[in-house]
Amino acid sequence: MLRVGDLVADLVRVVAAAGVAWSAVAGTAADVAVFAVVVAVVLVPRLTALPRPVDAAVAVTWVVAGWANVLGLYVAVGWIDIPVHATTPGATAAAVYLLLARAGLVAGLHEPGTRRAAIVVVTTAVGTTLAVWWEFYEWIVYHGAGPPVVGYGDTVLDLLMGTLSSAVAGLGLALWSAAGWGTERLALR
Template sequence: MSTRSRAGSWVFLTAVAVAVASALGLGLMQRWDGMLRFAAVTVVLLLTRRAKVPTGFVAAFAVLVLLAMWGSVQHWYAEIPHFDTVVHVLTPGSLAAVSYFLLVDAGLLPDARRPGGSVRGWAPVLWVTLVGSAAAVLWEYYEWVVEQISPQGMLVGYTDTVVDLFAGMCGSLVAGLFVLRWARRHTGS
């Protein structure tokens, strides 16, 4: 195992431990919504690791999901300027990159490391960009539903939505480029 791979594994395992500790700690404080969120994050992280997702991608995903979740639980989105935009740039692309590798592992998408017949050069970039953009759209639907149910719980508007969607699309495009770069460096492995 390479040094880079070991470092990614260490980051991932640390993130899982933090997610478990967060769920337990929030449960002890009787903050049930936060506890359930971190329990769900733990399950998602463990499922991504079972598949053959490269350690760097799964480690980045784990850290970014934890950051997004703590931001939600601790209200950082409202308290820290531009935190929302940063999360919307990083998280959908990370999710889409991991999704790409999960679908390759499941045999539902062709592996970009094996170019030829069914994989066109930039197809992974397009796929990751589209999935990340779709994830950003679904998140904005979630925000709208929450705003309708509890108007004081989440104060968003048209500009916030458009900026979040654009940020998610741009971050997903960059993540797709990272997937393509990784695949080209690992072609044939």
């Protein structure tokens, strides 16, 4: 089962790399830049051996977000914005929390005295910050390209979804901690 999880996440990374190639041929320089960022982000969990569920969540959410962006789905299919904003910041926040813990900047999941509520609060704060940066990006891209296609209501809903997904990710990490599960990718046997 672990091999299947790795295979799926790695195939998703291939789809991200294909996005760079596709964008170079059929897209714009901005599309290439989007996928360059997506590829960099989806490689981090694999290269740093984060647990498979976090790796897969980051890979899938970022690749979906990237393709939705370059294919114009946020404009053409209005509802797609909500699930993307309701998953991507949370998955990313969980990964960032684990990396911050490895760097000793926040409490590790299994350190004595670690308060699980603090895990939730920090993960929510990280994800909310990521959601704000995403909205900055959207404003810069859409504001500079002509009439804005995003408005105040869209921005507030996106931030709400990003904050809620990050809180859920924090709760997930707290439950992960309570279960005593590891924070490193298990070796395949």
